[in-house]
Amino acid sequence: MSALLDVAGIEKKFGGVAALSGCTLSIARGKISGLIGPNGAGKTTLLSVISGALSPDKGTVSFDGRDLGGLPPHRRAAIGLVRTFQIARELENLTVFENVVLAGSSPEEETTFRALFKRRGLKQSQALVFERAETILKRAGLWHVADNLASALSGGQKKLLELARALMLRPKLVLLDEPAAGVAPPLVKSLIGFIRELAAEGITFGIVEHDMHLIASLCDEVHVLAEGRLLVSGSFDEVSRDKRVVDAYLGRAA
């Protein structure tokens, strides 16, 4: 079993604070991997380094056998490495449908030339994007609000929209940053079902989450981060029994 994503020896400092200090881990192809750890462990920073939003001081990120060093975020998204955000970041002045169609449109369709010339071909390729957008919005349970502005969605719906947007990019790996944060419990349940369905279709997931119920019920493997590096990896049962993990969350006994 080969790893889809390999992160090796990542270091990232913000001023004097080391957010990541030699973080090394890998995400297995076709699995759902959880990434947990106490606040300040460096989970979101790691996600930003992997997605290219932050460049690391040291270390390498390789995806699908390719070193991603220096590749800007939009190029990483284009090769199938897609992330979502901790606080849902919808494009507020675009409708739900537009958010999803945007993600599904290619750079070739978004040139000024195509806006002015050869518009028939563009119309045809866009029609295919519209069709996929409908399919994915229906699966995400957002079709009935497709023409509403994205800012009018509830917190949970915004999380679903982020996932739907990510799917439009035909991702190999989706990194979810706290998908259950601020989401009503019944919606968390349907979110878990949706993610499991997508994983069965071959999409690899990496999930940062504090909701242990979600981690326990979804993840094949869990990586525990503490103080900017990997503490331990294993199944949820294994890591939840690990003394080092308990110490990291609760503090060491005197």
Next chain:
Amino acid sequence: MTAYLVTILILASISAIVALGLNIQWGVAGLVNFGVVGFYSVGAYATAIVALGGGGAWGGLLAGVLASAVLSALIALLTVRLTDDYLAIVALGLAEVVRLVLLNEAWLTGGPLGISGIPRPFAGLVTEANYPVLLLGMILLALAATLLFAEALVRSPFGRALRAVRDDDTVAAALGKDALSLRIKAFAAGGAIIGLAGALHAFYITYIDPSQFTSIVTAYAFMAVIAGGRGSNIGLIIGAGSIMALLEATRFLKDFIPFLDGTKLAALRLAMIGAGIVLLLIFRPQGAMAEPRLSARASRPEAELKPDRLSERKVLPHAS
């Protein structure tokens, strides 16, 4: 009276074209260009210099559009990594640099005296007295063509990507959009349109000097876009028209307020426009019209979408 109306229509159309350019840059792509007048004057001067230097009226027009577009692309290239406020400062500074160059490089620009005798397109066809009507026809054609161009851009996948970059460039990048390149293209496209307006200005006045290019040009363009609704090309035509109508209508105030002299009245008119914009922002911040959106119901007619009206609401003005 006809001459007066023709003048008003020409001025309103030129300012509407400027606003169309600004709308692509600021309304759609979120790039705060406080230096509109700089690009406008570069368009006018490039037109005059090339037209008089042997390029003729049409060569001048082309030069005006290209000069402003290239300058815009260069500025965008230099500043595209800056966030909103800093781009605004750079653009403001650029307009000032352009003004100083026009004022001081007399060998090229005629300095404070400006450039006169700018050749006009189709000037031989009609008499001098009738020319403004012909020019108005051409300017209306230019306005229509610009409107079509801007609408095609705004409603295309390109325009959608620009709106995404405007709303949140981090998210746009996470969705595979190259925000830097999109911004440069938007700034250059808007700059080309503003340059076109500058060229038309040169053809209309036939004599240009630095005093014609003050920051009020920038202010009118922003007012038109705000009043019309950011992102809406049709709306801003209404906006530009209303502002011109208001400006001209208040000219007749002197008949009703005899105790104010011309200078005071001019200041009062500007103050009224300013108050109008403030009121508009309080009571209708989204402007006259919303930006065009891609409707799921229209795009997938067979999918029977029942719209969910409960959660519909407006979120303008854009946070930027």
